[in-house]
Amino acid sequence: GAVVSQHPSRVICKSGTSVKIECRSLDFQATTMFWYRQFPKKSLMLMATSNEGSKATYEQGVEKDKFLINHASLTLSTLTVTSAHPEDSSFYICSARGELAGGPRDTQYFGPGTRLTVL
Amino acid sequence: ELKVEQNPLFLSMQEGKNYTIYCNYSTTSDRLYWYRQDPGKSLESLFVLLSNGAVKQEGRLMASLDTKARLSTLHITAAVHDLSATYFCAVGLYGNKLVFGAGTILRVKS
Numbered sequence: 001g002a003v004v005s006q007h008p009s010r011v012i013c014k015s016g017t018s019v020k021i022e023c024r025s026l027d028f029q030a031t032t033m034f035w036y037r038q039f040p041k042k043s044l045m046l047m048a049t050s051n052e053g054s055k056a057t058y059e060q061g062v063e064k065d066k067f068l069i070n071h072a073s074l075t076l077s078t079l080t081v082t083s084a085h086p087e088d089s090s091f092y093i094c095s096a097r098g099e100l101a102g103g104p105r106d107t108q109y110f111g112p113g114t115r116l117t118v119l
Numbered sequence: 120e121l122k123v124e125q126n127p128l129f130l131s132m133q134e135g136k137n138y139t140i141y142c143n144y145s146t147t148s149d150r151l152y153w154y155r156q157d158p159g160k161s162l163e164s165l166f167v168l169l170s171n172g173a174v175k176q177e178g179r180l181m182a183s184l185d186t187k188a189r190l191s192t193l194h195i196t197a198a199v200h201d202l203s204a205t206y207f208c209a210v211g212l213y214g215n216k217l218v219f220g221a222g223t224i225l226r227v228k229s
Contacts, residue, residue: 032215043207043219044162057214093161097215107152108217110162 003027004096006111013084014119021079021114023094029074030096034108035067038091050077084118091115121146123210125220133228135197140223142191142208150211151184151191155204156222162207166193198227 007022023033031052036044048058048069056069066088068080077096081088092115095108122145132138142151150169154162166175168184168191175182179202181194191208205224209217 034216041224043221046216046218049214049216095162095217107164107167108215109164110154113161115159 003109004094004111006092006094006114008114009112010115010117012117012119015085016083018080018082019084019116021081021092021094021116023077023079023096023111025075025096025098025109028096028098030077030098031074032097033071033077034095034097035069035077035079036093036095038093038113040091044093047079081116084116086118089116089118121148121210121212121218123208123218123220125208125223127223128221129224129226131226131228132195132198134199137197138195140193140195140206140208140225142193142220144189144191144210144218146189147186148189148210148212149186151182152209152211152217153180153182153191153193154207154209156207157204165206195225198225200227200229203227 003026005024013019033050035047038044046059047062048056050056050069050071052071052074058064071077091113093113094111097108124143126141153165155165156162166182171186173184179196184191203226205222207222208220
């Protein structure tokens with residue numbers, strides 16, 4: 001079964017509004033979570049690294065004031081897209097780094113993704 | 120800056136045939152991952168390769184890693200339609216970051 005969940009799976013919003021996406025690790029504690037965005041038929045681009053209890057580290061070119069990341073607990077990270085615009089429309093995927101019992105070490109488990117459409 | 124190059128980017132193959140997807144990367148790393156993505160879905164972990172010479176097999180897929188050549192391969196044996204998907208390799212960096220290749224779209228024709 002899924003080990004990382006994301007909510008919502010799809011969201012449509014009006015330009016100028018803010019959208020919050022949740023990422024939860026279900027069967028393990030994730031000290032580190034990652035946020036990616038993926039454009040249609042393209043690869044995944046890392047946006048930021050989120051560590052529990054500390055500020056997120058953003059990749060070059062990613063606006064930290066626009067993409068607010070909070071990692072409030074070892075099982076939850078949130079991404080808020082503030083003042084969304086149509087160019088923010090994308091597939092947002094989170095991943096959580098951790099170890100499942102009997103699973104491979106040092107691997108990331110990906111959430112199902114959130115498709116954001118900004119009108 | 121790490122660059123990860125996958126080829127081919129698109130692969131159309133007949134059922135029953137064999138083929139290899141290549142993943143080259145430009146800087147030292149001892150962690151290489153392969154993922155599968157179905158349309159509209161997230162990524163499914165296929166293989167984690169953690170050392171030079173590592174070889175892992177699952178069903179019709181086999182992955183290998185040569186850290187000296189900075190090359191990983193994903194070999195498909197006797198392809199079946201269910202293998203149609205997009206396959207990504209990703210290289211592990213410091214801080215557990217992953218840098219992804221562009222992806223290989225695989226279409227298996229019956």
